[in-house]
Amino acid sequence: MENTSGVGVLDKLSLILGALESGPNSLAGLVAATGLARPTAHRLAVALERHRLVARDLEGRFVLGPRLGELSAAAGEDGLLAAAGGVLTRLRDVTGESAQLYRRQGEARICVAAAERLSGLRDTVPVGVTLPMQVGSAAQILLAWEEPERLHRGLRGARFTATALSGVRRRGWAQSVGEREPQVASVSAPVRGPANRVVAAVTVSGPIERLTRHPGAHFAQPVVEAAARLSKALACLPPGGATG
Structure with a gap:
């Protein structure tokens, strides 16, 4: 050994x-x-x-298991989470909707940071909650750039298709309407780490009545910009300064 x-x-x-x-x-x-x-x-x-x-x-x-994500979230040297708070808060303020950061862990995704809408009807996703990889715009982002074998395995039982993920890769963001919850829509974009690898997904989510059935048309730009800021923050860290 x-x-x-x-x-x-x-x-x-x-x-x-x-x-x-x-x-x-x-x-x-x-x-x-x-x-x-x-x-x-x-x-x-x-x-x-x-x-x-x-x-x-x-x-x-x-x-x-989920405990690993919780321990990672508590680690002070986690550069991604250190930068996420301010970026998610700004994204929430710009869009008026709840913002989250997800990481993939095995066959699930975990919310590792969030900035909740301050008032009114909102989509609340507690930090530490584990969600499936078969639904939601964040799941699409975390799966879209995987190696082909893992990508096709991840599509089993998914509410989205390989064609949809091809569109995600082409435009650089994903949207979902009623996939995770019947009345919730969301838009997500990839956070990239070393070697341009997707390490997380930034998401804005809220009720369909506000985000509409075409949420990407309204929210893709600020979400992509937030993800780019986090990617830039990771690129500025010294070697070993980012986890995930």
């Missing part, structure tokens, strides 16, 4: 988490990826699940 710490159980736990970094894995997949005995891999994966460091997707496969 490479990069051992001398604490055997921690090394094995690290192997399991590392095997899940690229996406969901069955128990057999964990065994193959880690070289651990099947009973050991199962026992440790279930223990990690109990502590919410590992979760299960709809097919029962192991995925990275």
Whole structure:
């Protein structure tokens, strides 16, 4: 076992988490990826699940759990989150709607920062909440630039199509109307990190009666500009200064 710490159980736990970094894995997949005995891999994966460091997707496969996102959000050195507060607040003030920042974690997405509309009817998404990758404009953004195999796997059961994601890549933003909640619309744009990789999605969301059934026509520009500011903030960080 490479990069051992001398604490055997921690090394094995690290192997399991590392095997899940690229996406969901069955128990057999964990065994193959880690070289651990099947009973050991199962026992440790279930223990990690109990502590919410590992979760299960709809097919029962192991995925990275929500606790990792919560720990990341609490880390002071997270450059993306350090910049997100001001950018989301400005986006909320410009659009008059709630703004969120999402990251992908396994087969789900997590709201890691938000600026809620101050009054009136609004779409409230609590920080730390886990949402599916099959619905919503943020899910489209987090999936659209994935490698082909992972992209097509992510389209299973999705409310959007490969053609829709092709349009997202072409114009640089996504919209959804009634996908996650019947009366909610949203617009999202990609935040890019090292090597131009999409690391997060900036979103504006609110009731359809205000955003309309063509929310991109009204909100795409400020959302894209907010995402660009966060991407620029990441580019200015020293190596190792951004996570995600």
